[in-house]
Amino acid sequence: MRSVTERLSPYLFVAPFFVIFAAFGLFPLVYTAWVSVHEWDIAGPGAFVGLDNYVTLFGDPDFWNATYNTIGMLVLATVPQLFCALVLASLLNQKLRGLTFLRMGVLLPIVTSVAAVGIVFSQIFDRDAGMANGLLGLLGVQPVDWHADKWSSWTAIATMVNWRWTGYNALIYLAAMQAVPRDLYEAATVDGASKVRQFFSITVPNIRPAILFTVIMSTIAGMQLFTEPLIFGQGGFAISGGSLRQFQTLSMFMFEKAFRDFDYGYGSAVAWLIFVLITLLAVVNFLITRRSR
């Protein structure tokens, strides 16, 4: 006969997770929706205002600008990153000497502390002292003021993200590639298919689940991009993403409204919209993944 505590013990083992997650994860998230339909500032909760915050938000050019910036940087950071990761993984997927060394080498970027990445690349993309302009100068290109325009600041910020995550994604692809049966390649070689052909018609279809996984992870992270652009905007205009908001992301916009303007109601409306957007993207990806099985 097992004692009561013994029968309860599985619940006691899983309880800490559920209790803490409910209190500090789930509850705040759901409560965000509640705050977003109120007038709520540093003085505390005010009147219920229905969807007013959302109406204001949809009419706020700064919100649309931040959405545009976020999606632009998301594309610039995700597409080259995953493509380079694919190429890198297929290069690593063969018998090479020093494989462990190579793998550790491509992982170095994720070991760099995130604000440090921002600091280093902000210097590299400095208009006057930066190496990016130095190298462009060798090609005869005029110095670029990387902070000044949308395209240039997006490029600089996307470069940080690409640099940080390419090797990590390459290792995920590499693991998936190692599970692809070798005889598929042997048969293709016998049939005279080139390496490039094999890559596109054997490797890519076979590692599709891994590709979809990385796409959704990068999308979720990209929708919340915050640290890199904030550090890039050193000086006075950090949270607004440059003097003309040229690289302010949605997370920065939310932060600005909630923690600089202390408009918690309005900030919560932004947060809730980001959350809904991310959830939609995740669900779409989930459906695609299921169909592909």
Add this chain to the structure above:
Amino acid sequence: MMVRLTLAAAIVLSAFPLYWLFVVATRANDVVGDWPPPLLPGPNLAGNVGRLFDAEQANFLLGMGNSALSSAVVTVSVVFFSSLAGFAFAKLRFRGRNALLLVVLGTMMIPVQMGIIPLYLIMVELGWQNQLEAIIVPSLVSAFGVFLMRQYAEKAVPDELIEAARVDGCSTFRIYWTVVLPALRPGAAVLGLFTFMGTWNEFLWPLAVLEADNPTVQFSLSQLSTTYYTDYTLMFAGALVSTVPLLVVFVVFGRQIIGGIMEGAIKA
């Protein structure tokens, strides 16, 4: 040959910014913007690090200490609670197990970061504003960790071992402590490393709930970059010092980290 060259280029690209971080941190400000850039370390590392610790607005030393403490506590806690719950989900039978596991899976994808405004209001209520508790307590558990430990426990802990311990009269917690936890050690190490790195790199939440007089290390770095943004050698010294603990972890546990990433990928 092409393969080797491309791989070599990839390694150089991946290592160069880190090397550049080191070079600038050892130099004086007036040569940083030179063309061609200085590519070898200089003699100023100690001086720059000294200035870093003296930089009043950054509170860098305190930031390092705060981050080390909170990352360590969060890591121990996440590993403990995740392995405990993962063990229960993988090896114990109880009503509602599958439903609860589905909830864990569902919460893994949720970007809880978007709940920071109410979370901040809660911290104000609790009086934890500008306190380290605000950084530590909400991160004590992780859905990803529970899932990872469950997957690992399923494979790594034989049922016979648990049964044998039960026959010997061990309580379930004792079984966890003496049989399961040792078997989970490799998986727990990977989870611990990722958790430590994740907590060390946390930025948005500390920036919201802490003040500059009690920062984490990433917060200190952002203070450096807003206050001293023309002083590159100072900022780079900070960036370097903030990366050293992660580098040490990486050099010591690199193989396990790689194994962890690749195993996680197979499961996904």
